[in-house]
Amino acid sequence: MSGGERALGRTTLARDGFSELGDADRLLTELSDAVGMPREEILVGAASAADPDAALSALARIARRDPAAVGSALRRVGPTLWLLLGASSGFAEFYQRHPEELAELPEPGGALPSGDDLVAELRAAVDADASGFAAHGDESAWVALRVRYRRLLARITAFDLSADDPVAVLPAVAAALADAAGAALEASLCVARTRVAGAAGTGLFPREQVEATRLAIIGMGKAGARELNYVSDVDVIFVGGGTDALLDEIGESRVIDIATRLAVQTMRGISGMEIEPPLWEVDANLRPEGKQGALVRSLDSHLAYYDRWAKSWEFQALLKARPLAGDRMLGAAYVEALQPSVWTSAARENFVDSVQRMRERVTEFIPAEEVPYQLKLGPGGIRDIEFTVQLLQLVHGLADDRIRQRGTLDALEALVAEGYIGRMDAAAFARDYRMLRVLEHRMQLRELRRTHLMPQTPEGLRVLARASRLASDGPGVWALWEGIKREVREIHVRLFYRPLLSAVAALPAEEQQLSTAQAHDRLAAIGFRDPAGALRHIGALTGGISRKASIQRHLMPIMIRWFADGVDPDYGLLAYRRISERLGETPWFLRMLRDSSGAAERLTHVLSGSRYIGELMEWIPESVAWLDSDDQLRPRSGVALQDEARAIQTRHETIGDAMRAVQNLRRRELLRLAFGAILGTLTIEELAEGLTTVSEVTIQATLRAVRREVVPPEDAALDFSVIAMGRFGGGELGFGSDADVLYVYDANGLDPERAHELSRQLVAGLRTYSEDQRVPFDLDADLRPEGRNGPLVRSLDSYAEYYRRWSLSWEAQALLRARGVAGSVNLIRRFMAIADEVRYPAQVQVQDLREIKRIKARVENERLPQGVDRARHVKLGPGGLSDVEWLVQLIQHEHAHALPGLRTSSTLDALEAARAAGLVPDAAAARLAASWRLASRLRSANTLLSGQTSDVLPTDRAKLDGIGRLLEYPARSATLVEEEWLRTARRARRDFEKLFYG
Incomplete structure (x- = not known):
């Protein structure tokens, strides 16, 4: 090859994604010579390989052993070969050991093998007969099984890697991998039967006894849920038994001995160290008593254990159990018998806390240096999604069999369909779960070994990005991982730790589903004075097939309990119904109650404890959202309220519209303070300060609006102020307190009669526009000079003259709590100077x-x-x-x-x-x-x-x-x-x- 041709060739290699151009050029020439194909034909499909350099190196190594096999495969399925070897050095090693298997690679566009196909293929590999015995029981049978399994695994992998959307096909691929694992166990059990059976006197068991022995292999975890990884421990539980005749003949103990031998040999056939490397680890540690327990138990023994001794996590593990291999009838009987225990496990004491703690322990045991890379177990990883979904299923599954699904994605669909999780959260979880699983699959394919750690090198990330096609480069795939991690963790923490889960789990089973008569009696028993009325409210809230009604049905059992714990359950439920109806189809309301860390319980507490709050919330139903945030329950500052009040007045042209908006502001802030008072987030001093601030802002805003209407520009020199008295002046208002005030003006050069008339109109406007029938706001001027017999408003000079000549001791006493709150600051300062002389006299008589x-x-x-x-x-x-x-x-x-x-x-x-x-x-x-x-x-x-x-x-x-x-x-x-x-x-x-x- 000339220098120009070589340069052109290297340009092509670089464009196809090769990094080591010199090595690639040399290996390509070697491969071309070995298989008798032009370089450009060999490279067809190379650009789609995750790691073209690794794929080419593998092809060259295999060709040194069997060039004809490699050449034939390149001509027939070249692009598939590049995909497979570029994504997996593990498959490269397999084909280097068995180059003849290249001939079994499927044509592009092939379908996934069915479960029946997989069983038939693997049984054929060990030459199993109809009675479940393999033709041979030596190691060659296991080698044949493992080679055939990897042939089928290559077919699944080729389908996965060549799919247009790897995220979309993830569920089908994971199901095929689980079916392949089940088929492998089935074939290995056939070999085990042959190994365990022997003629009388050989020390083994007679064939007829082995044949009559029943062994069910129960798939747990991902294998049970048909969502297995490429390389994963396959969690199993073994259940043994025998025909009635066999049990009568040799007894149950002997039957379990045979079943145990079968289980040991089945596991060895999959994961024992033989000539051909193991497939994966068969993990039976989820069995009763774990590693310390018997490997095989009878069905009755299993049931007795779960009935008396099992811990909460063991029922969670059984959530995904299904017959995987062996005796299907026995396996089905095992699963069916334990289902009631699984779905009542959440009623166990502290069940939710134990599941939450178990998830936390998993995280705690991750080495600190691995946490940022841990795709499965770390915060924001696969386990966060799985634990959240399983906890929701277990808590709500007792009363709702529609969410009893094995698979994570199937369970998510059911949970969102029945209203236990919001559509947005479920969609995010499903999307993130699929992408995390695709990343996990590509990482495990790399060396065909079990791993859950993201690559830590730029080259590893680059290959992962190309293999997954979820990002264009290494930094992109890392950014994707970080984004998924944050989103998953946020949803997990919100759903996994919400108090509603613990509350529902603590409900007695009989309270989660009651007949009408039972519900009536139960409502009366827990404190409702009008159970018939309560039932009507519940029916109105939960009736129908809408999503809103569905969520209400989930909320009601525990909210009824919380209402019953309150002061007035009947009123609380009635108010809740009214608020729910006012909010109508508002999407956030029920979602927040269901998903919040405590909003639902807070809502029942405030509604059953306060008619004041219930009546205000009917007018301001959106205030429910505040119960989800401690910050929203804190009083707003006077500056913030003043800014809002001023903005209101700029938006409304008429005084009526402006004052209705200010009135709504006051109601809203009173409600916020009432929440804080009942929920214990405010001290009495903070409450008094907040109520005083709201009253001040209301008076200030009202005075501005009224002055704009009453005082024409030519009379703008008029000064007018409002002086707070009594508990208002002391900043010590409580709910229901009047606002004691004095009104003062200064003519500032205006005609005195004109100034007095304008001031009287200001007072009248203040009193009129501050009125609120819903939450009364009385401006009480009875502490003015001469009390009710005196004029409502006086000039500053009139006050000075009165206090100098006529003031009584009670009037001086009243001034002790005088404080200016609205109007002219200069006038307030002058009035307070007069008040100081009266209330703080140098000589007291x-x-x-x-x-x-x-x-x-x-x-x-x-x-x-x-x-x-x-x-x-x-x-x-x-x-x-x-x-x-x-x-x-x-x-x-x-x-x-x-x-x-x-x-x-x-x-x-x-x-x-x-x-x-x-x-x-x-x-x-x-x-x-x-x-x-x-x-x-x-x-x-x-x-x-x-x-x-x-x-x-x-x-x-x-x-x-x-x-x-x-x-x-x-x-x-x-x-x-x-x-x-x-x-x-x-x-x-x-x-x-x-x-x-x-």
Whole structure:
């Protein structure tokens, strides 16, 4: 060959994917000379080989042994040969040992062999007769079996490698590999029968006894599911038995001895070290008691073990069991007898936890350096998919036989069809599973050995990319692996660890499927007061054949249990039905409840515990999504709410539309805070701050909108502000609290009458547009000068004049919690300066202090509702909110001028400052703070429970228990709640009387 021809030839080799061009050129010349074919004809199909260099090297080595066989194969099935040898050095070694087998390579476009074809071929290889005995029992039979098996394996591989879409044919290829394994075991058992049988006196068993002995080989794992790898341990369990006549003749023990000999020889025929290398490992360690247990047991012995001793993982292993070889009737009897145990195993105590822990142990035992490359066992690998699917099957399979599938992909289809897993998650799992299995197959083909580690070299990754055709190059196939790994892990963690699985698994079997009468009785037994009504709601939610109804049917058994654990199961279920109907066909709702880490349980908890929440959620059903995220249950900042409120006002042209949107914002944030209160994610201080912030933002947004409507541009100089008073001013609002306010304006040069009229219109607009029939929002101005008899709004000068000349002690006391919240900042600053002179006087008159104490006593006598037990009134009763607040305010009024720490509108902050200053003993301060906090929590809990505001601790035991549950007391704690309040209030009252009146 000339230099130009050689250069052209190397260009062709490079284009076909060869890397070692010099070696390839030399080997190609050698091969061409050996087989008598032109180089270009030999290279037909070389470009499709995963590793053309390895394939050419293999062809040259085989040709040195048998050039005629290689030449014939190249002429007949050249492209197939390049595919096979380019993907597998293991097949190269096989054909080097047996070049005559090249003649058996199938033509392109051939089909996969059927299961029957595989059995017939392998039985023929050992010359088996109709009674199941091979013609020979020596090692030559095993060699013939292994050679024929690899011939058939090459046929399967050729089909796989030449398929247009290797991902699409993966299930068919895996099934053919499992069938081939079963056929190999069948043929090896024929050889085993011949080896074990012998004439009387030889030390072996008589042929007629061997023939009458029954041995079923049960396929487990991937072999049982017909989703086997190219090179994988084949997990089996052996079941022995015999004909009735044989059992009568020699007894069961002797029969099991024969069956054990057959099992040992069958395993040896597949994986013993003979002249021809083993096919794969036959692993019988999943049998009862593992390696320590008997290799073969009778069917009764198996059943007794699983009935008494088996662990949870052993039932999970049986999920894929099927008769693989040997006596099919005995195998079928074994599988059928154990199916009920498999599908009731999830009801065992801590079953879900044990499966989850087992998956974690698998990961823990992977060497750290292998974790990034572990395709099967590592995070995001094949096992994550398999364990997730199996756990879902086992938990839900007791009540639903439609998901009882052996294969992973078949099970995924059933789970999505029945609504146990979302379509998107199932599609991602199925796609990723197929691709992972294709990668696994190509890695195992490389050397025909068991491996699950991704290549760690650039060349290995390049060959894997070409063999799998899932990526164009090595970096591409690694990026694909990393992407699959992240996606699989995310779905696995979300589905595998969701609490709903543990909850469903813990349900008694009889509760998962009940007749109507049984369900009625059961609902009554677990706490529903109207079981007939509950059944109607359940029927409405679960009736029909829609996917929504299907998912509801899966959710209902455990959600009913959770509703029953709540305060008011009947209301909770009714509210859930209404929310479900409001959300209609919304795709995310039921999917989130099914797949979330805790949303379903949280939803039942808040709905059965709070009418306040149930009624709000009917208006804001999309709030269900918040229950899936702790972040969504945290109060939003005032800045974020202000930004949203301002954006609302820019989007709406009319004040009515804008204020309806602001009203919705307020309802939404109140609901968010109610969630946090009931679910225990907020402290009483955080709750008060959140409720105060929502009220401030609502007033600020309303004032902006009303001012835009009321005050014309020529009157823009008018200053107007809203001053928060009472618990609102102190930042201490609870659910159901009014917002106490004062209104102040400054004419700033406008005509005084005009300024007053505009301010009056602003107040009227504020009161009108802040009204909310669903969640009342009362702006209460009763703490203004002269109370209800005084004008609603005053100018700043009028306030200054009034407080200078006419202010009463109670008005100075009220100003202690004054705080500007809306309107002109400059006006607020000037008003607060006036308020400071009144509330923090340099000299306190003794008669003023006496007047405050006199008014407190009068309030206790006159303002308590008639017929109410004083001790149960958490606001005005002994030791209640009023006692603590009046005491603190008295101390502030008397000492705040000298002690700046007392100048705060917060009751608890002022109490702490008084304690630090020595004005209140430490122990008394702690008792007073505890009473104030408990009273605040009881007041809010009462509102959340009933949806109505009340300051009275109910006498109804069910309501008291409900309040206790909201405060995280255990169930049936009505007496405990009552006693704790009365005790706490009594201690606080003693401290109050000593400090206030003493």
